[in-house]
Amino acid sequence: MVVYLLEDRELPLLKITAVIRTGSIYDPPGQEGLAELTATMMETGGIAGMTGAAVDETLESMAALLQTSVNRDYGTFSLSLLRNDLEKGLELFSRILRQPAFEQDRLTLAKGLKIEELRRIGDDPQKLAFREFGRIIYEGSPWGSVASRGSITRLQRVDLIRCHELFYNPENIMIAVSGDIGRAEAQILLNRYFGTWKSTEMKAPPPPPPPLPRARGIFFLSKEISQAICLFGWLAPSKRDVQFYPFEILDFIVGSGGFRSRIFQEIRTNRGLAYSTGSFYRARKEHGLLGAYALTKPESVLEVISLIQGIIREVGVKPVPPGELAMTKKAILNSFIFSFTSADQIALQQLLLKYNDLPDDFLASYRGKIDNVNADAIRKAAGLHLDPERAVVFIIGNEAVYRDIAKRFDRVLKIEGGHD
Numbered sequence: 001m002v003v004y005l006l007e008d009r010e011l012p013l014l015k016i017t018a019v020i021r022t023g024s025i026y027d028p029p030g031q032e033g034l035a036e037l038t039a040t041m042m043e044t045g046g047i048a049g050m051t052g053a054a055v056d057e058t059l060e061s062m063a064a065l066l067q068t069s070v071n072r073d074y075g076t077f078s079l080s081l082l083r084n085d086l087e088k089g090l091e092l093f094s095r096i097l098r099q100p101a102f103e104q105d106r107l108t109l110a111k112g113l114k115i116e117e118l119r120r121i122g123d124d125p126q127k128l129a130f131r132e133f134g135r136i137i138y139e140g141s142p143w144g145s146v147a148s149r150g151s152i153t154r155l156q157r158v159d160l161i162r163c164h165e166l167f168y169n170p171e172n173i174m175i176a177v178s179g180d181i182g183r184a185e186a187q188i189l190l191n192r193y194f195g196t197w198k199s200t201e202m203k204a205p206p207p208p209p210p211p212l213p214r215a216r217g218i219f220f221l222s223k224e225i226s227q228a229i230c231l232f233g234w235l236a237p238s239k240r241d242v243q244f245y246p247f248e249i250l251d252f253i254v255g256s257g258g259f260r261s262r263i264f265q266e267i268r269t270n271r272g273l274a275y276s277t278g279s280f281y282r283a284r285k286e287h288g289l290l291g292a293y294a295l296t297k298p299e300s301v302l303e304v305i306s307l308i309q310g311i312i313r314e315v316g317v318k319p320v321p322p323g324e325l326a327m328t329k330k331a332i333l334n335s336f337i338f339s340f341t342s343a344d345q346i347a348l349q350q351l352l353l354k355y356n357d358l359p360d361d362f363l364a365s366y367r368g369k370i371d372n373v374n375a376d377a378i379r380k381a382a383g384l385h386l387d388p389e390r391a392v393v394f395i396i397g398n399e400a401v402y403r404d405i406a407k408r409f410d411r412v413l414k415i416e417g418g419h420d
Contacts, residue, residue: 255279
């Protein structure tokens with residue numbers, strides 16, 4: 001088990017974070033949501049010899065905060081606590097990871113809450129749009145795994161037990177400890193509470209391969225809403241790709257840079273077509289995703305599609321002007337500093353570097369590599385990855401929007417309802 005320690009004696013506080021090789025990409029077909037529900041129940045469903053209510057009371061008595069999160073390709077458990085409660089808290093944390101009880105009554109409650117959460121997504125067009133967009137662009141790949149009310153209903157306690165046995169073992173877990181503790185003491189305590197933890201004979205499956213590019217097309221979900229939601233997506237460079245750095249800058253220029261970004265300036269400021277619009281770049285270990293979005297009036301959808309396609313096309317053929325490039329680099333580098341304002345943030349970032357097999361100097365070299373990107377590198381990266389005519393486009397809107405789109409484009413696929 002890999003352990004990172006960052007000593008910070010300023011306050012009598014500690015944070016212990018575990019990163020686990022789990023996530024929705026590992027959910028078996030028909031059991032979508034298993035990884036998330038397993039983590040939820042480890043947090044709330046008690047441990048061997050201790051009910052969930054007793055665990056809650058113990059954490060409350062220490063003023064400790066236990067948090068869990070499961071993403072597509074990893075999960076995290078973290079415990080924040082006072083220095084005086086370190087040993088008691090670490091023992092409890094180790095038992096939560098190693099000996100969850102998965103109490104049936106709390107499982108029933110957790111499933112009910114998750115089912116209700118999924119039901120309500122249909123009432124929130126933005127959440128529905130981004131969920132369905134991820135499913136569509138990753139269709140045919142575990143990266144597009146989406147929990148449904150049906151899949152959550154089918155999950156049983158035995159499924160959670162098996163998931164825990166597969167993924168929660170020393171080979172799959174990394175731990176970061178930050179705060180008021182030294183190396184020698186941390187080694188003693190971690191060995192005391194995790195040293196006897198042995199790997200099981202059951203081996204977790206390997207991560208799935210990166211998703212393949214999806215055939216271009218426009219996908220439409222009919223819903224009577226006042227604002228249509230438009231999403232565009234392209235597979236993009238991974239964090240290990242040399243084009244990661246040009247894409248960081250490209251994304252900021254195109255849409256994630258807020259008021260100064262091209263999408264925001266053209267679609268909202270100049271034309272008043274959308275209140276919310278922009279872009280995002282999500283780079284992972286083996287692949288990335290660049291997306292653009294806009295919430296606009298139904299009668300403006302075709303114009304917004306044309307404008308976003310034009311902005312993407314331009315960045316692939318015209319070099320970014322020197323002034324815009326310099327301003328963008330400065331903004332990115334200034335915001336990068338604020339990613340490391342606390343010891344626990346720094347420790348977690350180092351842990352995730354190791355988890356994703358990134359170079360040890362990835363963070364230290366980030367500023368220099370961003371600063372070295374030139375306009376030609378951005379143009380080439382965009383030209384290679386961002387063909388505006390090959391975007392996956394997803395739109396939620398009323399029937400009038402669908403009719404307008406179907407008249408203009410020859411590849412419009414109407415999908416029915418959410419994914420449930």
